[in-house]
Amino acid sequence: MTASTRTSAGHRGRRIATAGVLALAAFGGATVSSPVTPSVAAPPPSEGIVCTNPSNSSAGHKNYVLTAREGVIQMPDGNSVWMWSYAAGNGAFQYPGPVLCPTAGDVVTVTLRNQLPVRTSAQFYGIEGVQANGIAALPQFDGTVLRSLTSDVAPGGSITYSFAAPKPGTYLYQSGNDPELQVEMGLVGAMIVSPLALPDPDVVAGLPPAEAGFARLAYDDQATMYSAEHEYLLMLTELDPDLHYAVEEGLVLSSEDYAGTYHPRYFMLNGRSFPDTVAPNGAAWLPNQPYGAMAHVEPYDAVTNPLPALIRYVAVGGESYPFHPHSNHEKVIAKDGRRLLDGPADLSAERFAIVVEPGSTVDALFTWEHVEDPYTQANPIPVPAPEGNNLTEGDLYSGSPYLGAQGNLNPETQGKNVCGEYYHVAHNHNLSEATNYGAAFGGHFTLIRVDPADSTNCGNA
Numbered sequence: 127m128t129a130s131t132r133t134s135a136g137h138r139g140r141r142i143a144t145a146g147v148l149a150l151a152a153f154g155g156a157t158v159s160s161p162v163t164p165s166v167a168a169p170p171p172s173e174g175i176v177c178t179n180p181s182n183s184s185a186g187h188k189n190y191v192l193t194a195r196e197g198v199i200q201m202p203d204g205n206s207v208w209m210w211s212y213a214a215g216n217g218a219f220q221y222p223g224p225v226l227c228p229t230a231g232d233v234v235t236v237t238l239r240n241q242l243p244v245r246t247s248a249q250f251y252g253i254e255g256v257q258a259n260g261i262a263a264l265p266q267f268d269g270t271v272l273r274s275l276t277s278d279v280a281p282g283g284s285i286t287y288s289f290a291a292p293k294p295g296t297y298l299y300q301s302g303n304d305p306e307l308q309v310e311m312g313l314v315g316a317m318i319v320s321p322l323a324l325p326d327p328d329v330v331a332g333l334p335p336a337e338a339g340f341a342r343l344a345y346d347d348q349a350t351m352y353s354a355e356h357e358y359l360l361m362l363t364e365l366d367p368d369l370h371y372a373v374e375e376g377l378v379l380s381s382e383d384y385a386g387t388y389h390p391r392y393f394m395l396n397g398r399s400f401p402d403t404v405a406p407n408g409a410a411w412l413p414n415q416p417y418g419a420m421a422h423v424e425p426y427d428a429v430t431n432p433l434p435a436l437i438r439y440v441a442v443g444g445e446s447y448p449f450h451p452h453s454n455h456e457k458v459i460a461k462d463g464r465r466l467l468d469g470p471a472d473l474s475a476e477r478f479a480i481v482v483e484p485g486s487t488v489d490a491l492f493t494w495e496h497v498e499d500p501y502t503q504a505n506p507i508p509v510p511a512p513e514g515n516n517l518t519e520g521d522l523y524s525g526s527p528y529l530g531a532q533g534n535l536n537p538e539t540q541g542k543n544v545c546g547e548y549y550h551v552a553h554n555h556n557l558s559e560a561t562n563y564g565a566a567f568g569g570h571f572t573l574i575r576v577d578p579a580d581s582t583n584c585g586n587a
C-alpha cells in the first residue's frame with residue numbers, strides 16, 4: 127500500500143502526497159532520468175502532514191531528489207533569517223526539508239544535489255545499510271579529522287543514497303557534515319515510514335463509516351491504531367540569528383569559525399515560530415516555510431469518534447524540549463522509530479510533557495475528552511461567566527464557554543472562531559523557548575483546535 131493510495135482513501139485525508147509547489151519542484155529535477163507523469167497541481171491540504179511526492183516511484187521503489195541550498199525564512203517579528211536547507215528537486219527553498227513518506231520495505235533512493243558553498247550530506251538516523259553511489263555510506267575523514275558522519279558531496283556535485291525503508295516509525299535526516307553548524311543552519315527533515323500491517327478489519331467494521339476510511343496503524347501492532355484524519359508532525363528546531371548572519375556574510379562556513387557564544391533566539395515548529403505556526407500549510411505569506419503546526423481534533427466518543435490522533439515529534443537543537451500539550455496527556459507509544467515494547471509488554475505511557483531529546487523522535491497518541499458530563503448550557507459550569515466588560519476576548523474565543531456554542535462578542539473583538547470550537551495551547555514548557563527573540567508568546571508555541579463532535583458546520587465532512 128503506498129502513501130498515495132492511502133491518502134486517496136478519504137477526501138479529507140490529511141496525509142495527502144502533496145501536489146503544488148513541492149510536487150512541481152520534484153518533477154523538475156535535472157538529475158531525474160526517468161520520465162514522470164505531470165499532474166494537475168492541487169493545493170496542499172491546509173493542515174496535517176504534507177508528504178512530498180517522489181520524483182518517480184514504482185511498486186516498492188521511491189526516488190527523491192533533495193537540493194541543499196541557501197534561502198531565507200521569515201520570523202513573526204519581521205526579521206528574516208539566512209538558512210541552508212533541503213529543497214525538493216528544483217523547488218523553492220523550504221525549511222525544514224521535505225517530508226519523505228515511504229512504506230516499510232520500499233527501496234528508497236535520495237539524490238542529494240549540493241548547491242551550498244561547503245561540502246554536505248544527508249544522514250538518515252537509525253537506518254542501517256545505507257549506500258552512497260552504490261557502496262556502503264561511511265564516515266569521511268580529512269586525515270585524522272572527521273569531516274562527515276556519512277558519505278558527503280562537494281559543492282556543485284551530487285550523491286545518491288539508497289536504503290531499504292526500515293521498520294515503521296518517525297525518523298530524522300540531517301547533514302552529517304559539521305552538524306553543529308549545518309543542522310543548526312537548517313539541513314534537516316523528517317521521514318515517516320508506514321507499516322505494511324493494516325488495522326484489524328473487525329475493528330474497522332465497527333467504526334462509523336465516516337471514520338473507518340481513516341483507520342491506520344503507526345506500527346505493526348493494533349495498539350497503535352489512529353485516525354489519519356488527525357495525524358500531525360511537530361519538528362522542533364532553534365536558531366541563533368547572529369550565526370546565520372555571519373554565514374550570510376561569508377564570515378563563517380564551519381562551526382570552528384563561530385567564535386561567538388551560541389545563543390538561540392528563535393524556536394520553530396515545522397520551520398515556523400508562533401503565531402505563524404497556526405497558519406495553514408502553504409500560507410502565501412510564508413513562501414519558504416510550507417508546513418503549519420496546528421493539531422485539530424474532535425472529542426473522543428467510544429461510538430462516534432473512538433480513534434486517537436497521532437502526533438509525531440522530531441527535535442533538533444541544543445537541548446531537550448519538554449513539549450506540553452495542554453488539556454490532555456498524550457500517550458507515548460514509540461521513540462526513535464521503535465515501539466515501546468518489552469517483549470509482549472506494552473510500555474506506552476501517558477505523559478504530561480512530551481520530552482523530545484536532540485536528534486530524537488517521539489510518537490504519541492492523543493485523545494481529547496469532553497469531561498464533566500460534559501459541560502453544556504444544560505449542564506452549566508459551576509462558575510458564573512465574568513461580565514463582558516471584565517473579559518479580554520481573544521480572536522479565537524467563541525463568545526461562549528461551551529464547546530460548539532457561539533455567543534456575542536464585544537464589538538471590538540475580531541472574531542475568528544468558526545463554529546464554537548476550542549483552542550488549547552500547546553508549547554515548550556521551557557518558556558524561554560516559547561519566545562521570538564525573547565518576546566513571549568512565540569517560538570515553540572502552537573494551538574490544538576478542538577471541534578465539537580459531528581461538526582459539519584466547522585468545515586469538516
Ligand SMILES: [Cu+2]
Pocket residue numbers: 450452553555
Ligand atoms: Cu503549558
